Amino acid sequence: MIRLFKVKEKQRELAENTNGKSSFTKQSAGEIRLHKDMRELNLPKSCSISFPNGKDDLMNFQVTIRPDEGYYRGGLFRFSFKVSPIYPHEAPKVKCNSKVYHPNIDLEGNVCLNILREDWKPVLNINTIVYGLYHLFTEPNHEDPLNSEAAAVLRDNPRMFELNVKKAMAGGHVGDNYYSRCM
Amino acid sequence: MTDSTAQVSKSRDLDKLLLRPGHLVGPTFDPGTELRDDIQEYVKILVVGAGGLGCELLKDLALSGFKNLEVIDMDRIEVSNLNRQFLFRLQDVGKPKAEVAAMRVMERVAGVNIVPHFCRIEDKELDFYNDFNIIVLGLDSIEARSYINAVACGFLEYDSDDNPREETVKPMVDGGTEGFKGHARVIVPGRTPCFECTIWLFPPQVKFPLCTLAETPRTAAHCIEYAHLIKWDEVHSGKTFDPDEPEHMHWVYSEAVKRAELFGIPGVTYSLTQGVVKNIIPAIASTNAIISAACALETLKIVSGCSKTLSNYLTYNGVEGLHTKVTEFVKDNDCLICGPGVLIELETSVTLRKFIGLLEEHPKLLLSRASITHRGKNLYMQAPPVLEEMTRSNLDLPLFELMDKIPKDIVHVTGTTSKSDKKTSSLMKLRVIFKGVDGVADMDTAGGS
Structure with a gap:
């Protein structure tokens, strides 16, 4: 390609390119793919999405889940999503922003959902994750605990667990921890 | 007189490639001293990364007769780099890698000019990248490769018949190593698959289930990830963990040790902690040298046409014995990054x-x-x-x-x-x-x- 390089060098000396603006503007492949996910988004009625940084930042968004069945019925839970530029090679980072009494979500908002970590595949999408999160509220699981106290109560005394969830959602203490109202 | 003999001996090996005709050469190969001189005068190469591969690349490219090099790297030299990043000395610790690497190669190879850029690749304008004939990558992350790939493919224009316009093609040569394994590949946007066409080549990172970390750790790595992912946030509310901050790393290490003791798990060390948290596999100097040599040779081939270029992906594995293989991956014509659209x-x-x-x-x-x-x-x-x-x-x-x-x-x-x-x-x-x-x-x- 040396000949071409020489020609280009001479051209450059003659004139700085007039119209050769590149079409790349820091839009990553991940962002482009996320665009498709957003268009395909088909959320259950109990879930909604919002974009705190406006219409041009799809990489950071929030999902609100309001379960309509199960222990958490009537509660309102916010999750923040942070999508990497190499999405979908890497799963989005998801945190629960509402403090919740839940066996699979710890008090820092870490979520134990297999498709967010060990079982993530690039064919999955934002919709899958939201359904996965929703499922955590309808079917909390004591076998994969992040909050082991809550998990033990769910396993040994489901009735007590139900009361604890209600107490936490209404705003109050369960054990040593205070939960703010989220109904 | 002395000058000219020095000149001849200095490029003796290069002359064997550039001055003589051959059978396996590229279609536009035009051997002779003019070619050799033109390479020195007209070709401008950017080396991205001045780490393990970058040091080797700068040295190899300088010794291959390229005179106009630039290097970009955002990191500073650390003690742990010194075993393989051979351009750096103990007294350089803390200095920008790009600057020291450029200086050391210029000291040793007469006539070469290397301009260092101590900054993030995202900080440079697009025009900066467009100024180079070839971009050579010595990087360790998918993100950075993906970024440079998007920049280089962004210059590509197609004519009305969907053929790439040659003057807009920005070739890349990408090297990568991990322990005893490595790869070298040639990316000619519009002609060979770009980085995004084959991103599936990268295996997914190993990630442990959070609940395993929290409840049933079984390995030293589990204990480290617990300290890193769960305990850190619990203790330092709001403060983000910085893997390049030794204090943060030591904190994670000591928490991991406590956790390992609690569960009777052996094997948590500081270097393992770094390895798990930063996803590092111990770097092997010889792997870097081999991969860099392949990359420098491909660069010379693209520029001069003295041989056909690698098509298009070489893998090297030195774990047991030695195995190398070249695979010709195919371009994704619908690729959103390099395709014509x-x-x-x-x-x-x-x-x-x-x-x-x-x-x-x-x-x-x-x-x-x-x-x-x-x-x-x-x-x-x-x-x-x-x-x-x-x-x-x-x-x-x-x-x-x-x-x-x-x-x-x-x-x-x-x-x-x-x-x-x-x-x-x-x-x-x-x-x-x-x-x-x-x-x-x-x-x-x-x-x-």
């Missing part, structure tokens, strides 16, 4: 609404209910409703205005295509050209965009 010519008066309608009728597209993005700006989103509402007001504006009056540019569209009654959602790249807009006449706005 579908050419669409428009009047400047066409509104976004009309444009979306045109996509539905376009025989190559038949794309209904399209969402449109341009340079990271979402011009119109069909869904979710919240975004539709935010972008609806754009529908009756001319697309030309929405695209900042750029006469030709790429837009990405997502929509539904139906082929033989089957509806699928697809994401496409379009090359939009506005008729009757002269790039020069439009300087005012183009310059400001």
Whole structure:
């Protein structure tokens, strides 16, 4: 390609390119793919999405889940999503922003959902994750605990667990921890 | 007299490649001293990364007769680099890698000029990258490769027959190593697969289930990840963990040790902690040397045509014995980063609404209910409703205005295509050209965009 390089060098000396603006503007492949996910988004009625940084930042968004069945019925839970530029090679980072009494979500908002970590595949999408999160509220699981106290109560005394969830959602203490109202 | 003999001996091996004709040469190979001199004068190469591979690359390229090199790296030298990043000395610790590497190679190889850039790759303007004939990558992350790839492919233009315009092709040579394994590949955008065409080549990172970390750790790595992912946030609310901050790393290490003791798990060490948290596999100097040599040779081949270039992906494995293999991966013609996209010519008066309608009728597209993005700006989103509402007001504006009056540019569209009654959602790249807009006449706005 040396000949071409020489020609280009001479051209450059003659004139700085007039119209050769590149079409790349820091839009990553991940962002482009996320665009498709957003268009395909088909959320259950109990879930909604919002974009705190406006219409041009799809990489950071929030999902609100309001379960309509199960222990958490009537509660309102916010999750923040942070999508990497190499999405979908890497799963989005998801945190629960509402403090919740839940066996699979710890008090820092870490979520134990297999498709967010060990079982993530690039064919999955934002919709899958939201359904996965929703499922955590309808079917909390004591076998994969992040909050082991809550998990033990769910396993040994489901009735007590139900009361604890209600107490936490209404705003109050369960054990040593205070939960703010989220109904 | 002494000068000329020194000259001959210095490029003796290179001369064997560049001055003599051969059978396995590229189609445009024109051997002779002019070629050798032109390479020195005209070729400008950027080396991305001045770490393990970068040090080797700078040395190899300088010794291969390239005189105009630049290097970009955002890191400073650490003690743990010294075993393999051979351009650095103990007294250099804390100094920018790019600067020291450039200086050391210039001291040792007469006549070479290396300009260092101590900054992030994202900090440079696109024009910076366009100035180089070839970009050689010695990186350790997918993100950085993906970024440079998108920049280089962004320069690529296609003619009306969807053939790449040669003068816009920015070749890349990418090296990568991990322990005893490595790869070298040649990326000629528009001709060979780009980084995104084959991103599936990278295995997914090993990630442990959070609940395992929290409840049932079984290995030293589990204990470290617990300290890193769960305990850190619990103790340092709001403060982000920085893996390059030794204090943070020591904290994670000591927490991991406590956790390991609690569960009777052996094997937590400081270096393992670094390895797990930063995803590091111990670097092997000889792997870097081998991969770098392959990359430098490919660079010389691309420039001179003295041999056919690697097609297009070489893997090296020195774990047991030695195994190398070259695989010819195929380009994804629909690649959103390097592919041509579908050419669409428009009047400047066409509104976004009309444009979306045109996509539905376009025989190559038949794309209904399209969402449109341009340079990271979402011009119109069909869904979710919240975004539709935010972008609806754009529908009756001319697309030309929405695209900042750029006469030709790429837009990405997502929509539904139906082929033989089957509806699928697809994401496409379009090359939009506005008729009757002269790039020069439009300087005012183009310059400001």
